[in-house]
Amino acid sequence: MYIGKVVGNVVSTKKEAALTGYKLMIVELIQRNTQEKLEEIVAIDLVGAGRGEFVLVVRGSSARMATKKHDAPIDAAIIGIIDTFDE
Amino acid sequence: MYIGKVVGNVVSTKKEAALTGYKLMIVELIQRNTQEKLEEIVAIDLVGAGRGEFVLVVRGSSARMATKKHDAPIDAAIIGIIDTFDE
Amino acid sequence: MYIGKVVGNVVSTKKEAALTGYKLMIVELIQRNTQEKLEEIVAIDLVGAGRGEFVLVVRGSSARMATKKHDAPIDAAIIGIIDTFDE
Amino acid sequence: MYIGKVVGNVVSTKKEAALTGYKLMIVELIQRNTQEKLEEIVAIDLVGAGRGEFVLVVRGSSARMATKKHDAPIDAAIIGIIDTFDE
Amino acid sequence: MYIGKVVGNVVSTKKEAALTGYKLMIVELIQRNTQEKLEEIVAIDLVGAGRGEFVLVVRGSSARMATKKHDAPIDAAIIGIIDTFDE
Numbered sequence: 001m002y003i004g005k006v007v008g009n010v011v012s013t014k015k016e017a018a019l020t021g022y023k024l025m026i027v028e029l030i031q032r033n034t035q036e037k038l039e040e041i042v043a044i045d046l047v048g049a050g051r052g053e054f055v056l057v058v059r060g061s062s063a064r065m066a067t068k069k070h071d072a073p074i075d076a077a078i079i080g081i082i083d084t085f086d087e
Numbered sequence: 088m089y090i091g092k093v094v095g096n097v098v099s100t101k102k103e104a105a106l107t108g109y110k111l112m113i114v115e116l117i118q119r120n121t122q123e124k125l126e127e128i129v130a131i132d133l134v135g136a137g138r139g140e141f142v143l144v145v146r147g148s149s150a151r152m153a154t155k156k157h158d159a160p161i162d163a164a165i166i167g168i169i170d171t172f173d174e
Numbered sequence: 175m176y177i178g179k180v181v182g183n184v185v186s187t188k189k190e191a192a193l194t195g196y197k198l199m200i201v202e203l204i205q206r207n208t209q210e211k212l213e214e215i216v217a218i219d220l221v222g223a224g225r226g227e228f229v230l231v232v233r234g235s236s237a238r239m240a241t242k243k244h245d246a247p248i249d250a251a252i253i254g255i256i257d258t259f260d261e
Numbered sequence: 262m263y264i265g266k267v268v269g270n271v272v273s274t275k276k277e278a279a280l281t282g283y284k285l286m287i288v289e290l291i292q293r294n295t296q297e298k299l300e301e302i303v304a305i306d307l308v309g310a311g312r313g314e315f316v317l318v319v320r321g322s323s324a325r326m327a328t329k330k331h332d333a334p335i336d337a338a339i340i341g342i343i344d345t346f347d348e
Numbered sequence: 349m350y351i352g353k354v355v356g357n358v359v360s361t362k363k364e365a366a367l368t369g370y371k372l373m374i375v376e377l378i379q380r381n382t383q384e385k386l387e388e389i390v391a392i393d394l395v396g397a398g399r400g401e402f403v404l405v406v407r408g409s410s411a412r413m414a415t416k417k418h419d420a421p422i423d424a425a426i427i428g429i430i431d432t433f434d435e
Binding site for chain 5: 294
Binding site: 181182183184185186187188189190192193198200202211213214215216234235237238245246247248250 | 432
């Protein structure tokens with residue numbers, strides 16, 4: 001999985017029906033060891049994450065599994081809010 | 088998912104039959120936070136996106152799921168037109 | 175999918191049986207917008223592409239789907255020859 | 262698979278139920294040939310790896326398979342502790 | 349698929365049972381066009397490749413398919429030894 005920070009969301013009226021009902025969050029994937037900003041992606045939110053929160057993101061077909069609808073056109077999902085990093 | 092901008096399309100007469108009927112759009116994946124141009128890919132268009140529009144792109148096996156034909160040889164699909172970015 | 179250019183092929187006598195019968199083409203994935211050479215990969219050819227031709231490549235599990243043998247050990251396939259780019 | 266080094270773990274109380282019971286380890290994927298630090302990811306630990314240990318990480322849908330729950334929202338898992346590198 | 353060069357192997361006693369019996373080879377993925385060293389990964393060997401040999405590597409879920417055990421926690425496999433490159 002990936003460590004990310006929620007930085008906003010996108011609004012899309014004209015979209016695939018299977019996306020309806022999901023908040024589409026803009027998440028910045030981050031590298032804590034180098035403080036580098038990696039990719040910026042869009043993930044559905046399954047745990048009610050807010051802007052500025054550090055989150056756990058799953059990608060690829062495993063993101064579909066998180067939605068319990070295995071044929072959803074989804075390749076990224078927020079599946080946890082990170083409380084602490086123990087390093 | 089990914090944020091992209093439609094920049095054109097490709098025409099391919101000699102292709103796999105399963106691609107017939109789909110517009111093959113050239114999409115520039117973009118990083119809003121760094122204004123960097125990432126990869127340029129080709130995605131089928133499922134929502135009637137036009138050139139210059141910002142779109143939501145799903146990749147990998149989840150793109151196949153968007154076509155409802157789970158064995159389509161497709162790894163990228165436009166599944167939404169972005170109205171606004173709330174950041 | 176990806177835009178690529180066929181630059182050659184590899185010959186492999188000692189290989190998985192499921193690859194037998196397929197031409198193994200070396201394809202340079204390219205970024206038209208930056209003229210950058212991306213990854214160089216090996217893809218099976220499903221449409222009779224020749225050296226120097228611009229092709230459409232599908233990757234990951236969707237490449238398996240293109241072969242109609244869903245358990246083939248294949249992660250990249252040429253599925254179209256590009257006639258024109260409309261940008 | 263990937264060579265990684267365990268550098269810590271994350272704690273997430275508010276998360277998908279399917280993650281409950283797994284330790285969420287922060288793993289630095291490393292390139293031994295260039296001593297470069299690649300991506301930093303979060304992987305579930307299936308073999309009891311400790312901080313500072315070199316581990317074998319599987320990613321994507323294959324990571325789900327490692328959990329024996331094929332619909333787990335997991336895309337990275339530690340599946341081995343590396344004793345030695347023979348190069 | 350990818351072009352790689354076998355540079356060694358890893359030994360892991362404490363690992364997932366499904367990996368038992370496979371040699372875990374360290375493979376350097378290479379870009380012939382730019383002579384660049386790409387990622388260094390670990391792949392199971394299905395064709396008896398030796399150190400220094402150029403090999404064909406399949407990745408992702410397709411690597412699982414190569415093992416005929418579709419739920420193996422494997423995301424990279426050596427599926428061919430390259431005799432020649434015709435470029």
